[in-house]
Amino acid sequence: MLSKTNIIEEVNNIEQLYVYKKLGKINNNILSVVQVANRSLDFHVHEKSDELFYVIEGKFNLETLEGLTEVKEGEFIIVPQNTIHRPIVKKLTKFLMIELEGTLNKENSGDLYED
Amino acid sequence: MLSKTNIIEEVNNIEQLYVYKKLGKINNNILSVVQVANRSLDFHVHEKSDELFYVIEGKFNLETLEGLTEVKEGEFIIVPQNTIHRPIVKKLTKFLMIELEGTLNKENSGDLYED
Numbered sequence: 001m002l003s004k005t006n007i008i009e010e011v012n013n014i015e016q017l018y019v020y021k022k023l024g025k026i027n028n029n030i031l032s033v034v035q036v037a038n039r040s041l042d043f044h045v046h047e048k049s050d051e052l053f054y055v056i057e058g059k060f061n062l063e064t065l066e067g068l069t070e071v072k073e074g075e076f077i078i079v080p081q082n083t084i085h086r087p088i089v090k091k092l093t094k095f096l097m098i099e100l101e102g103t104l105n106k107e108n109s110g111d112l113y114e115d
Numbered sequence: 116m117l118s119k120t121n122i123i124e125e126v127n128n129i130e131q132l133y134v135y136k137k138l139g140k141i142n143n144n145i146l147s148v149v150q151v152a153n154r155s156l157d158f159h160v161h162e163k164s165d166e167l168f169y170v171i172e173g174k175f176n177l178e179t180l181e182g183l184t185e186v187k188e189g190e191f192i193i194v195p196q197n198t199i200h201r202p203i204v205k206k207l208t209k210f211l212m213i214e215l216e217g218t219l220n221k222e223n224s225g226d227l228y229e230d
């Protein structure tokens with residue numbers, strides 16, 4: 001039997017900030033949830049994958065060389081492959097992330113991505 | 116500047132049932148939203164793609180040869196490539212769908228998928 005997943009329950013069950021919890025895989029793209037607060041990453045690119053940020057709760061700024069886009073609860077933004085970007089998170093924000101398997105690591109994910 | 120998308124606004128702005136509205140593309144997977152009511156599809160497979168159903172509002176049953184899984188608001192289910200399945204929708208339900216570009220057509224999507 002196929003199993004279903006509740007996104008809000010999964011993200012709320014994570015006990016630590018910056019820990020990505022994998023929820024599933026679709027066509028080699030990983031779906032994961034993470035809670036983040038008070039963290040900005042350095043500018044970086046993903047050379048092999050687009051990246052989707054969906055805000056389950058809270059808000060953040062996605063910065064590119066063209067400026068900032070504020071992304072709020074219920075909104076997603078897709079960063080195309082090879083686009084220089086960084087997320088800027090102030091208050092607690094809960095994310096659903098989608099990117100190709102193998103894209104995230106400790107350097108570009110904020111902290112504790114567990115492969 | 117990258118643009119962001121509000122999922123609930125997009126699905127609520129669709130004026131007809133069974134019309135898929137494309138919201139974006141991530142690694143060749145299409146994100147689309149659709150409103151469905153009172154429609155069951157025939158059993159079918161997608162030979163080249165997994166398929167994700169996320170319920171924005173409402174609920175439906177996903178039937179496989181192993182039985183039914185009820186998927187409710189806030190939940191998603193991923194149907195692996197080549198899995199025989201069909202969605203059964205009674206009352207109005209609003210979906211976010213993800214699958215590889217070129218997967219959906221009039222026969223397997225319910226009606227009016229516009230490529």
